Amino acid sequence: MTTQTQVLPDTRPDGTDTTGDDTPKMFHYVRKDKITESAVTGTLVVALCGEVFPVTRSPKPGSPVCPECKRIFNNLPPGGD
Numbered sequence: 001m002t003t004q005t006q007v008l009p010d011t012r013p014d015g016t017d018t019t020g021d022d023t024p025k026m027f028h029y030v031r032k033d034k035i036t037e038s039a040v041t042g043t044l045v046v047a048l049c050g051e052v053f054p055v056t057r058s059p060k061p062g063s064p065v066c067p068e069c070k071r072i073f074n075n076l077p078p079g080g081d
């Protein structure tokens, strides 16, 4: 009954990031079933903080975790929904 949540990078469609750096800056917590669904259907995923992004990149070790996602994740009741 554990909450299936993974950390994913904050990815953007090409052309929306003007910094010229395509490396995800931050990780967001996303429900694992949503990740699976996105991988199959190509839909966007919604992070705990409400951020919406496509699953197109692998997490880069060492990147910071979204503080809002972390706060929400830590407030989730164990085994709850």
Ligand SMILES: [Zn+2]
Binding pocket: 027, 028, 029, 047, 048, 049, 050, 051, 066, 067, 068, 069
């Ligand atoms: Zn987030």
